Amino acid sequence: MMLHVGQLNVPSRDRYEAIMRGIFERRYYTNQGPLTRAFEERLQAVLNVKHAICVTNTTIGLMMASEALCISGRVIAPAIRNVTLAHALSWCRVEPAFADVDAVDGQLDVDALAVSIAKMGPVSAIVGANLWGDACDASALVELAREHKLPIMFDSSHAFGCVTAGQRIGGFGDAEVISFDAADIVNAGGGACVTTDDDELAARLRNIRSSYGAGRPVAVVKTSNGRMSEAQAALGLMSLDDYDANRERNQTLFEAYRSGLSATPGIRVVEPRRVDISNHQTLVCAVDEDVSGLSRDRLIARLAEHQIEAVAVRAFDSNERFAADIERSWLRLPLGAHVGVSDVERVCTLIGEAVARRCSTGSAA
Template sequence: MNSALDNKGSATPAFAAPLRLGQHNMPSRDRFEAAMRDIFERRYYTNQGPLARAFEERLQSRLAARHVVCVTNVTIGLMMAGEALGMASPVLVPRVCTSALTHALNWCGLSTLSVEPDAASGQLDVNACAKRVGRVGGVGAIVGANLWGGACDAAALASLARAHDLPLMFDSSEGFGITVAGRRAGQGGALEVFSFDAADIVNAGGGACVATDDDELAARLRNIRSSYGAGRPVSVVKTSNGRMSEAQAALGLMSLDDFDANRERNRASFEAYRAGLSGLAGIRLVVPSGVDASNHQTVVCAFDEDAAGFSRDALIAVLASHDIEARGIASSWLRLPIGAHVDIAAVGRVCEAIGAALAAGATHEGVAA
């Protein structure tokens, strides 16, 4: 198999400046400056301020959750969730998941066992989970992940967890706004964690939240979030400095205002990718599965090196030569740009660059062994 594509003699790069991964949704300068002025005039910058409380209330309504606890970043949120649930090792996790998840569980003193994903969707394979839970020694907890604007089978995971009396939580870092039968994707678990990073459809300056319908878990989360908690005090073993700042909450509130428009832009870009990549041998667009509404915040393709005639990493290098950022996921998936800086014309140029690379590889023109 050819290991790389030779870019010598290639055309001018498709983009004059790098086309980056991630959503990068930001309010206008005027809106941002007005929000920051209000914060400085109040002189209240953190510690469950008025904007953080308003953001939590908006999220509770949007997620149909009894409690939403906002935190400074998703790693802290996952750490707090694992600690609040009192999980035991080993924890069953998807092989394809965010690095923040494994870091957070390690912070909780937990070991992990990874489960292979479904080959078509990339989502957690519940049948593989069931086989692993049934082995001698079993597992201590289960974490599901809702990836790439799609969802794993939360109902089946919840049934499996109940049958074996195991704690269940969901990493929905990439899943804000996705719904399954009109409900949030991880509602069957005890806790669900959402990320509000610049790469996500809702941008709260790197913030995150934990959603739960359990009063006791919510109290634990609020007391783990800082050394003096918020609301009803309960006894916890560990605390953290996970408080969301007022600046983060201000960004989050504005991003919620813009959510529907940003999701529609993502959907249009996704459909442009679907049309542009259709019929190309060696690459398949992964359509978000298991949901009735996706946020389309991530574009992922399955790459077949045998059909293409060269490696996925070689394609990543070719795209980089065109100032197109792409990233490999696990062994055979490829992530492509979508978000605020990616319009329909840009999607077309990305697809053209991929098509040209595949054509060169298939005919062995411009390919280095």
């Protein structure tokens, strides 16, 4: 059986059947039902934000946030690729420009972004990102946005539950979008939420979310069908109940990878270093081909031969120096509900053996 990348957290069948039975008994399946409202209220409490607007998926959430913030023209975003963000900006006819990232952790480099703004001329917004259970320097990004009088939103798809500079992800900038896909630590059947402390922005988001709005009516140019279903909210509520246990398991697996790969030449586990608390939902490794004798893509192929999925980290813009290095050399390894410590030990052993063979022959591929 293939060992997959992604969290894949699902409740027991008994729990799922019980909560779904309630949905069918109420005969209320979507359109801000009781479970969706309960999910939003819990998210607001957990994330310490005034508004968490739940939507059907992350792409819709990013599109809605862009529309609600009246973003147009060119925006600046990190050069590391998130296909969902690219799709959302494309749908909104927004042109992304890219700033380089930190060489060590892959997060958006604030200094590089400031230089990019100065070089490229007018931009209409900044889009930050918090990747892999880590975070960019969100406070510095917000300060830069305010200095240039630009709206700022964050793609925090990977960052539910993370804390940076003493503050939970979700409360930075004008808005943040958090994913609840099956690959994420909180699974709401592909759902997402947009968080904000701005009452007016929240009202616009709720009126954009469906053709007839919700809550206080405000004028919007576009609407969508972005409503979260009761089935999605049910999964999300159960996943919130399981969050602490799932985060602890992720941390145990993360530490097993760190220990198991520590002595392997040319393989570095990318550590979350800007967060006080990480959800550890993603394990990222950097492969130094000059030291290991093995290319990142060859290592992915070797692991696939043993039914282990590894996924390359990609960049939007290979012209940015550090993003280009990451494009060539970083990968994600399995870590989640279907991964145990023994699986991590097997992955580490296979990587170690592959590197040892290359080092002994003195060839790279």
